[in-house]
């Protein structure tokens with residue numbers, strides 16, 4: 001059974017990475033939540049996607065140049081709709097207080113591929129340990145050095161490299177960065193790649209799967225999870241899944257790329 005992860009919460013209906021979006025995801029029947037974490041100027045893990053606060057708040061500048069106190073006073077909802085004007089940038093701690101008693105999974109994305117946040121890995125692990133969330137969390141990042149660092153610090157928590165294009169035999173790469181699962185852009189997933197992951201027992205959680213066509217495809221392929229802005233739609237489709245006729249999404253696709261290995 002494929003799990004449904006809400007991408008930045010239910011971000012189609014609510015401002016991304018806010019408590020409103022996370023609470024809506026739970027109500028929508030998501031199994032888990034994906035969120036993005038960075039550090040404030042005073043070293044507090046905060047939940048926000050962009051390195052700058054300009055797009056999703058009424059502030060300006062970099063996350064890293066503002067203290068948690070300053071960040072938490074910003075309006076993080078009005079850019080999406082006036083009715084969310086009470087939403088703010090949550091700290092990871094505030095979020096963990098909320099999710100811990102709920103039967104939900106968690107995907108923390110370390111957003112440290114542009115700004116290098118010293119101590120981010122240690123702080124996230126310490127919070128997961130404190131809240132007893134280690135065994136239902138997967139830590140992902142586009143910064144794969146950071147994933148190797150997580151593994152050095154903690155031999156238990158699950159990690160997953162994020163990537164967006166055609167890695168050669170990505171199941172081997174996942175092992176090279178000491179991870180157990182993969183979080184690829186869904187467009188990079190061809191049946192050849194899905195089969196390779198399956199053969200190597202590596203769970204795949206593609207992002208960001210918002211169309212019915214791709215949701216059905218990944219349900220059929222037995223992806224471990226999909227990461228979607230639209231968990232309510234994914235839940236409806238998954239419930240009806242057994243009545244959906246099998247589709248062949250790749251019948252016209254060019255297999256040439258994926259035969260290169262056989263020619264070597």
Ligand code: G3P
Nearest residue numbers: 034036109140162207227
């Ligand atoms: O973790 C999946 C996805 O969130 C990665 O890309 O830019 O939406 O954080 P982005």
Ligand code: MG
Nearest residue numbers: 034035036109
């Ligand atoms: Mg993300």
